[in-house]
Amino acid sequence: MIGERVKRYRKEAGMTLTELADKAGVAKSYLSALERNIQTNPSIQFLEKVANVLGLSIDYLLKDQVDNVSIVDEDIDKEWVNLVQEAMNSGVSKEEFRDFLEFNKWKMKQK
Structure with a gap:
């Protein structure tokens, strides 16, 4: 059921019910x-909000098994997914992450 999947992914993300809400x-x-x-x-809008915070496609909440057609499954290894999820859960914003990448590119050019 959807609720069980939401709970599982919330716990995997290390979030409390209050934090996710x-x-x-x-x-x-x-x-x-x-x-x-x-x-x-639940409405699709509700599930989209929850999925976005958990860093998931809504498919992960709607289906028991997700087809292997997503970019995450095909192009990015699990360690990268976990690193991005950890950054998101620790409060790193997209802008901060982009700034880090730009700084790292600049740093590499300096060598």
Whole structure:
């Protein structure tokens, strides 16, 4: 069920229910009801918000198994995915990550 998958991915991301609800901008009570399978028909918009915070495609929340057609499965090894997820979970913004990449490119040119 969707709620069980949300809970599993939330825990894998090391987030509490409150953290996920706050970051996704959704009601904690609704998220809790979903994870406990009391609420079983969430909107696509709700799932998109949650999936974005968890760094997932919405497919991971909707399906038991996701087809191997995503860029993550085909082109990026699991270690890179985990590093990006860790950066996201630690609060690194996209802009900060881009700044780091630009700095690193500049640094490499200096050598």
